[in-house]
Amino acid sequence: LVARGEGHLTGGLARRLVVALVLPYRAFHTAAEETRYDIERLTDRFGLGYETVCHRLSTLRRPRLRGVPFSFVRVDRAGKMPKRRSATGFHFSRAGGTCPLWNVYEAFAAPGRIRVQVAAVPDGQRYLWTARTVTRHRGGWDEPGKTSAVGLGCELRHASRLVHADGLGLGNRAAATPIGRGCRVCERLDCPQRAVPPPGRALAVDEHTGTFVPYAVEGWGRGWGRGRPGRARYCPDDLGTVGARWT
Structure with missing residues (x-):
């Protein structure tokens, strides 16, 4: 060596x-x-x-x-x-x-x-x-x-x-x-390209909602629009199918 x-x-x-x-x-x-x-x-x-x-x-x-x-x-x-x-x-x-x-x-x-x-x-x-x-x-x-x-x-x-x-x-x-130093150590919670969950944060799991970001976390403050950043509520759309509407 x-x-x-x-x-x-x-x-x-x-x-x-x-x-x-x-x-x-x-x-x-x-x-x-x-x-x-x-x-x-x-x-x-x-x-x-x-x-x-x-x-x-x-x-x-x-x-x-x-x-x-x-x-x-x-x-x-x-x-x-x-x-x-x-x-x-x-x-x-x-x-x-x-x-x-x-x-x-x-x-x-x-x-x-x-x-x-x-x-x-x-x-x-x-x-x-x-x-x-x-x-x-x-x-x-x-x-x-x-x-x-x-x-x-x-x-x-x-x-x-x-x-x-x-x-x-x-x-x-x-x-x-x-940008950040890599998904494993990055503290940016609203990144849509995150590959792994944020370090040291509990994930928010809700079967009734979906999120724009890959890994939503508990206690995420309100930041975009009228609700939590990137969170969507699933409901029937005008065609009777299931779609995601931003809340």
């Missing part, structure tokens, strides 16, 4: 050295500022891949010549994060699983297209995230490819330095997508 760990460490250091050689710090920092961190323009200018450029942007932390502090992540279709680093207050989940509302996962629905999202975490901090898929192929045309999503995010106070923030209306707090 020690030898294997040393091998991984050596490989990681070698990759960092190669990136530092092909993307010299000062020249890359200058180009990033000139393009307002336009990732695709930087990939064209330096002739390197999208993931490589994003990772390099997340390392611009040299004193007196700092870039935007980014969090960087690469995820696969199974939801695992084989690569991540954070220079911000954004905390990646350590409990297994991540947030299905995070645009890094939505990137798989539009391969090759950059998706931009203003996301709010439970502590109130907001981030600007860009995400895009990258695909690697091995062998001939009939060989399966390997597709991952690459995310790059910064705190919203730095977002005006990024070209991706233009036209987003960053001052509108209500426009931010509420």
